[in-house]
Amino acid sequence: MTEATSRLATRVKLKDAHLVTRMTDIAEGLPDVIKLGRGDPDLDTPAHIIKAGQEALANGATHYMHPLGMPALRRAIADNIAAYGGARYEPENIVVTPGGQHAMFVIALALLNPGDEIMVPCPGYNPYHQAAEMAGAETVHIRTSMETNFCVTAEMVRAHITPRSKILVLINPNNPTGTVTPPAEVARIAEVAKEHDLIVISDEIYSRLTYGNHTVQPVAALPGMFERTITLSGMSKAYAMTGWRIGYFAGPPDLIPALAEINHAFAISTASVSQHAALAALTGPQDCVEDMRAIYDERRRVLCAGLTELGIPYAEPQGAFYVYADVSKTGIGATLFCERLLREGQVLMYPGGIYGDYTDDFVRMSLTQPVARIREALTRMKAVVDTIRAE
Ligand code: PLP
Numbered sequence: 001m002t003e004a005t006s007r008l009a010t011r012v013k014l015k016d017a018h019l020v021t022r023m024t025d026i027a028e029g030l031p032d033v034i035k036l037g038r039g040d041p042d043l044d045t046p047a048h049i050i051k052a053g054q055e056a057l058a059n060g061a062t063h064y065m066h067p068l069g070m071p072a073l074r075r076a077i078a079d080n081i082a083a084y085g086g087a088r089y090e091p092e093n094i095v096v097t098p099g100g101q102h103a104m105f106v107i108a109l110a111l112l113n114p115g116d117e118i119m120v121p122c123p124g125y126n127p128y129h130q131a132a133e134m135a136g137a138e139t140v141h142i143r144t145s146m147e148t149n150f151c152v153t154a155e156m157v158r159a160h161i162t163p164r165s166k167i168l169v170l171i172n173p174n175n176p177t178g179t180v181t182p183p184a185e186v187a188r189i190a191e192v193a194k195e196h197d198l199i200v201i202s203d204e205i206y207s208r209l210t211y212g213n214h215t216v217q218p219v220a221a222l223p224g225m226f227e228r229t230i231t232l233s234g235m236s237k238a239y240a241m242t243g244w245r246i247g248y249f250a251g252p253p254d255l256i257p258a259l260a261e262i263n264h265a266f267a268i269s270t271a272s273v274s275q276h277a278a279l280a281a282l283t284g285p286q287d288c289v290e291d292m293r294a295i296y297d298e299r300r301r302v303l304c305a306g307l308t309e310l311g312i313p314y315a316e317p318q319g320a321f322y323v324y325a326d327v328s329k330t331g332i333g334a335t336l337f338c339e340r341l342l343r344e345g346q347v348l349m350y351p352g353g354i355y356g357d358y359t360d361d362f363v364r365m366s367l368t369q370p371v372a373r374i375r376e377a378l379t380r381m382k383a384v385v386d387t388i389r390a391e
Contacts, residue, residue, distance in 0.1 A: 052280030069096025087220035100234035100247035112137035154188035173319025176364035183217035306378035345380035
């Protein structure tokens with residue numbers, strides 16, 4: 001243990017030289033890098049939303065807001081959830097937060113005791129693991145694979161249940177895999193959750209971004225699930241609002257007051273300017289979401305076609321804006337592959353290990369560059385793959 005780590009709380013489990021930081025540092029020293037790394041849309045927040053934020057600032061939206069969030073915004077969130085087939089929430093059962101990620105830590109700290117188990121999909125969005133660790137709980141990884149297109153099934157959940165199981169995290173569509181759990185499977189999983197008295201955190205932040213005929217079944221709307229589900233979402237992805245830092249969670253009336261109190265202790269309230277912008281996003285024209293979805297869809301097709309040509313298999317991306325590809329045939333492991341692709345081809349993508357990939361076979365590519373840059377990334381990738389194959 002070094003001098004520095006001995007001064008940290010034992011709950012802090014540092015990973016050696018965090019991969020994202022290392023990749024970012026390498027990328028910063030290179031010219032013309034094509035960034036398919038972070039899940040941050042290259043598209044700007046739609047103009048009418050920015051305008052609402054500007055107007056709100058001009059009109060004095062510079063103060064703390066209601067601890068749960070601006071009432072009009074919570075009403076708009078409730079209406080929006082219901083409009084897309086979700087549960088009918090009352091505004092007092094919704095808490096606005098500085099991003100969905102913040103919400104994960106609030107929920108974990110409010111609900112998990114040391115020793116409790118929280119099941120998370122693996123690969124899956126990694127901060128859930130960190131939130132569980134901070135709460136002193138045990139993370140139980142539900143390992144998924146290409147066989148189920150990286151979707152969690154009811155059987156998998158059942159196989160991981162112990163007397164200490166308390167929470168199940170479902171992320172639909174999932175990050176990093178971009179896969180959507182079929183509605184019928186979500187319903188089966190819900191039955192297991194009821195049988196074993198689990199709380200479900202249903203992360204539906206990408207639910208407006210699905211492709212083809214794939215749709216997301218909101219968990220809280222299923223029979224008997226409202227009282228045991230916390231729906232987590234936010235404005236970052238569907239409205240390209242990552243930098244505004246605004247998200248929310250919604251849950252049953254018996255849990256929300258305590259969760260709201262913890263959120264208040266952490267955040268006091270979410271930035272007022274962002275709340276006004278979010279209100280404009282949810283109550284204004286929705287064609288901007290469809291326009292962005294169509295842009296990601298085209299990028300997805302181009303990237304997938306290129307990967308097929310390169311002989312690189314991938315999970316069928318059905319939602320979100322990621323492609324999860326299997327680079328094991330290169331024979332060097334996904335982590336080294338990413339590093340070489342970055343240094344030799346100036347293309348940034350992340351190894352699946354960041355998201356709990358237990359094989360070091362997969363990489364995540366974000367669809368956050370225009371089609372021309374994605375084509376250029378494929379050309380560069382081919383050159384690096386050819387070099388590796390020739391070694
Ligand atoms: N949930 C998932 C699955 C994500 O991928 C992300 C961000 O990438 C978040 C939640 C958090 O988003 P934000 O904190 O920007 O709302």
